[in-house]
Amino acid sequence: MTEQQITEIFTRQVDTIYRVCYAYMGNAADTEDAVQETFVKLMRSNVVFNDVEHEKAWLIRVAVNHCKDVLKSSSRKNVALDSVGEPVDERAGLDETLKVVLELEPKYKDAVYLHYYEGYTTEEIGEILGHPPSTIRNHLSEARRILKRELGGEWR
Amino acid sequence: MKDERMVGAFDAVKPDDEAKARMLAAIISKGVSEDGAAEVRPKAPEGETASQERNVVEVDFSAERRKRQRRRRFASFGAAACLVLVVIIASSLGIGSSRSADTASKSSEIAETSDADFASESAVEDNSGNAAAPTSSDSAKLYARYDSAAYSMAEPDDPRFADAKLGEPLGTAMVGQDPDPASSSGTSVKAYSLVGFEPSEAIAIKAADLDIGISAEFVIFAISE
Structure with a gap:
């Protein structure tokens, strides 16, 4: 993949991939790392996209998997207490809805973001994430229950 | 179905121009400097057209298998040694002296059986796939294949895998998640032929046997070189 090609794809998809990664990582620094890794994987792969939607779906899936891997490995890491600085609450100024979404379990975040922000159907989300649509519907249903409890209103 | 509240919430989450430039520079720099480190080859296995909707990853599992071999040998040796030790202690204490010979013979039998089992298991792995089986266990390689459009799972009844044997363990492959x-986040897993399984069963098998989590839901077909 040439530099020009990767630049074009990056420009087209970076906002979406950034949001997907942010939903997992919850802070700008880790999100930027995850976005970088996602596009580096694209550069190293020899995937051929059928169209822009295919390209977007591939990147979303790679980003989700990468974020899950990072969270899985970082949760097992032992870090000396004195090496950890004061936590910075990056979420202080965030929108209330976004805060609640960030608190959701990872499996619900994907479904919520892709359905309510990107406008994908449960079938499409199932294809992107590699789950049966029924699983996505269950995740959305549970996420709706939480969103309703935390934020009120109707979530369809 | 878009929701205004969610759109409003996520609209604010985006990198500024400076961050975008920083990320792009890092991506290009990493992609170029580490290019070639990954074992990605745009080569299709024999018989497959070069449409290249699929990627092929050459996987060498010999190191991982040697590790397992050592573990198994150690385990069977340990079991035999424990039994022999028990027999020696029992005979020195005069317990069940009339049966100690039987026990000793059984323990050696167990050790032999373990080795035989192991040998037969190795043979299964070495003869992974169905076409040309690898000739040397150390140089044996598998192709872990998957659909490059990862979200459209390869069908278990894909005619290209018609010769694969149902559910047969094909060896250990290194696959990414x-x-x-x-x-780079490879996980050593046992690759199974999933031909003949329904998609839902295939997923269950992946979850149970591959133990690589829900994020790795792509079907792995292993084909001998």
Whole structure:
């Protein structure tokens, strides 16, 4: 993949991939790392996209998997207490809805973001994430229950 | 179905121009400097057209298998040694002296059986796939294949895998947890032929046997070189 090609794809998809990664990582620094890794994987792969939607779906899936891997490995890491600085609450100024979404379990975040922000159907989300649509519907249903409890209103 | 509240919430989450430039520079720099480190080859196995909707990753599992071999040998040796020790202690204490010979013979039998089992298991692995079986266990390689459009799972009844044997363990493969063949987050898993399984069963098998989590839901077919 040439530099020009990767630049074009990056420009087209970076906002979406950034949001997907942010939903997992919850802070700008880790999100930027995850976005970088996602596009580096694209550069190293020899995937051929059928169209822009295919390209977007591939990147979303790679980003989700990468974020899950990072969270899985970082949760097992032992870090000396004195090496950890004061936590910075990056979420202080965030929108209330976004805060609640960030608190959701990872499996619900994907479904919520892709359905309510990107406008994908449960079938499409199932294809992107590699789950049966029924699983996505269950995740959305549970996420709706939480969103309703935390934020009120109707979530369809 | 878009929701205004969610759109409003996520609209604010985006990188500024400076961050975008920083990320792009890092991506290009990493992609170029580490290019070639990953074992990605745009080569299709024999018989497959070069349409290259699929990626092929050459996987060498010999190191991982040697590790397992050592573990198994150690385990069977340990079991035999424990039994022999028990027999020696029992005979020195005069317990069950009339049966100690039987026990000793059984313990050696167990050790032999373990070795035989192991040998037969190795043979199964070495003869992975169905076409040309690898000739040397150390140089044996598998192709872990998957659909490059990772979200459209390969069908278990794909005619290209018609010769694979149902559910047969094909050896150990190194696969990534995402659809990217260059993924560095490889996990050693046992690759099974999933031909003949329904998709839902295939997923269950992946979850149970591959133990690589829900994020790795792509079907793995292993084909001998």
